Amino acid sequence: MIPTNKTIVAVLFLIATLSSCDVDRVPETSLSDQSFWVSENDLKLAANYFYTRLPTLPITNDTWSDDAYGRTPNSISDGSRVPGSTDGSYNNNYTTIRAANNMIEKSAKALAAGVTAERVNWYVAEAKYFRAWAYYQLLQRFGGVPLILKTLDIDAPELQAAQATREEIVDAIYADLDDAVLKLRTATQLGSADYGRISKTAALTLKAQVALFEGTRSKFHGYGNPVKHLTIAKDASKLVMLSGQHSLFANYFQLFQYEGEGFANKENILVKQYGKNTTESTLSHATQRNLEGGAASPTKALADSYLMTDGLPTTQSPLYVTPTTTTEVFKNRDPRMGDRFFKRGDPYIATQLVFTVPPLSFAQTGFANRCYANIADWNVSRSYIDLPITRYAEVLLIHAEATYELNGSISDADLNLTINLLRKRATVNMPIVTNAFVATKGLNMRDELRRERRVELALEGFRYWDLIRWKTAETELPKEMLGNYFFAEFGTSVLPMLNPQKFIIAQRASTRKFDVSRDYLWPFPTNELALNPNLKQNPNW
Template identity: 60%
Template sequence: MKIKYILFPLACVLTFGIISCDIDRLPETQITDPTFWRSENDIRMAANYMYTFLPTLPVTTDVWSDDAFGIGPNPISDGTRLPPSTDGNYNNPYRLIRAANNILQKGPRVLEFGVSQENLDWYLAEARFFRAWAYFGLVQRYGNVPLILETLIETDDKLFAPADPRESVVDIIYADLDFAINNLRTPTRLGESGYGRISNTTAMAFKSRVALFEGTFAKYHQTGDANRHLTLAIAAAKACMDSGEHDLLSSYFDLFQYAGEGRANRENILVRQYGISLSDAVLFHNAQRNLETGAANPTKALVDSYLMVDGLPIEKSPLYETPTRILDDFEDRDLRMAATLFKEGDPYIGTMPLFNVPNLSFQRTGYANRRYANPVDWQNSRSFIDYTIIRYAEVLLNFAEATYELNGTISDEDLNATVNRLRTRAGVANLSNAFASQNDLDVLQEIRRERRVELALEGFRYWDLIRWKTAEIELPKAVLGNYYFEEEFGTAVTPEVNEDNFIVLQRAENRSFDPNRDYLWPLPINELGLNPSLEQNPNW
């Protein structure tokens, strides 16, 4: 089933209007429609509206991190941003929260018109999942934020209350997700016709993401009860793993292709659905064209993190030889590298059927992002490949990392059930405690490496650096690209290179990260003006 992402007028009336000058404020009389909430179709339509808030392709937020660089410097990555006047990262989650609160408040009216309690709870569970989704996005960025659990009129004092503590917001997130886990349907029960809707395993997986973030953030930033969150992360991930609903797709490359779409790919847990064909284009994206022209180019730091097939990093493996041409980089490496980066001979675009070398005018790092590449889609200037937002591989990684962070160790049995399943798919030797000891490897760092390469260019790296409190170490470093092989790249574009002849995108002296400021985002200036009780985050 393709959920129809349609902004029908009634949904707009029901949901718009919250704490921002950018959003229309509507009095309560205008958002109460006596002709609505009279059937299951009504509440389903209201629930469908929340799906329009799911993130879209292409994923370009990795330019905030050390994994990708665009066509120019990024102010989040290099520390030069200023507090914005307005910010959709703040306003849009509150739009979604209002939509969810509206369903939770008014949805029960459908019971009077023959809708069963079970079906009502299903849609209320979707609303609570999306409310949790929105609040987590706010907590990640801003820490303490206003907690609003009901629809409000424009003069309500609660619109002008100070921010609630991070811990209180996270407790609501957990409560919402627990309700969702208990009342959403399984993927099996949803079946083909319900594919694309939030399932109970979606809520489990997302809870493991939230709890891992909060647990490691608390641990490394020395705030809150880290062990509590890490314990919850392990339990949520294990529940998803034990559900029997999900498994890994055999081909990593196909995860980002049409072959990875639909219920047949049990790795999919939460997807943003796009259209089916040119004649049934509900939604489409141009991810390949955006990435082709430099929206998120892989960096040397990311490429160097891919292991050799013997399970060792390039600085330790006897298999590694210094490349003398671009293709050498791919020899005896983790298969995910070739699935993530274009190499010579890969199918490419209409004007160049087979890839040759990265175009330094756009792919400025000398590495080219291969995600969502499809020559037919490129020719049509639109793609319908779905965007998998949560997949089972992340759940396995969440379990492994949370286990190690809580206990300071992880058994080989747990490594085999998580990290090594991913390594097997990638053609890389298994990780064990003995292997790590024999090769002077840090198991936690290897789990983090596995996360980096498995989830590469999917928008995780920046937030991982934030929660591990390593952004202050990694982000101020110079951003480097490929070795400048002049004979292959040519001289049409001559990049800046360092003393070792690697492409320099941004020098270290032009980058900074203030640990007393940059681990939280600045609140938009307009929000501070609208609500004098809000306080700007420290040092902004």
């Protein structure tokens, strides 16, 4: 199910007259809108529009965190940003919400025209999923926001509404997703013909994601009802696990390659699809070239999180020997590190078929990002590899973390059902995690669960929001942004800043900060504050 430009043009026209800062006003005078919404195809066209709102490649959000560094300092990561007059995430998410509200209301026309309730419900459920998705993006960034669940006239009083509470936003998200789960098809029912459309398990997974975020955030920030949300996260993720719809793909590296695409990969729950090839082109990206150019180069902090093959961190493992070359950095390490970081000998680019060392003029941390690496795609500056937005691996991580945070413990049986499946997929050599192993090795179970999440989802855009919900951003983000050891093989054509231990400094700690009283929420854009005097700026912005 890949919407082409032709399939969405009618729906784009329906919203073209909507100003992005007008929150949820509907262009009721549009002539196209009068004759639309009367067939299943109309509903499908309208629903296809929502898929254009999904995140696109390259994913560089990890530069907001301590896991990646771009070509220049990131103002979110280093605490230097200031409120802007506009905010793309705020406006874009309300555009999605407005379109969802419009479709939910107008779907009654299709019912009246004879479209069956079952088929109308499929597409209404997709609209509710995307409305929930958009409110989740807003919740993460701004906390409470105006809650608008219907289309509005130009003079509607709701346009001047104050923020709803976090709890009201989350409950509205749960309500949309609960309804969507009842009406959506399973991944199996969608089949290869409708692969990529929202399934029941996609809606359950989003519910689990929201609940884990709000459950842990409320727990560590000291507000609300963590038990309520963590219980929802545990239960929703368990339903996905019991559904029989998903399983882990055999090859971790190939998740971001053509081999990992399509209905046959049961790990993918939601993907952004990028067409097929140059002759059947709908949407493409040049992610490898962006990443090769240093858009999101891994850091030492991320590299250090990868365990040795005995299951111990480098600071404890007898297997760890101080590397003398870039190749030795990967010796006896969790192989997922070599799947996400370029290492000597990997296939590279058309002008240099085999990777040697990271070019410091681009990869300023001395580590190079290997995601979406494909020589043929690099050569034509165009790739059709899909973006996995939600994977079954994340569901397993959610269930493990929610279980632990609810109980203060997790059984070996639950570990075997969750993160040990990820360990076994990564390598048969690494030991599984047990309570006995953690205790006897002087480890901490919470730290190990968080480490597993960090490593499994590395460079997929999760780390910043994890730091926010765990309330550890104030500890991790002000630290010096370090990269690889400056080995002799890097040469002297580019001489980076080095610390006394000769690790590359991407950004000094003196230029990094995190304001605890401010930075756990984002600032509302100033134009929205001007449009709505009842919208209050977040604290200390």
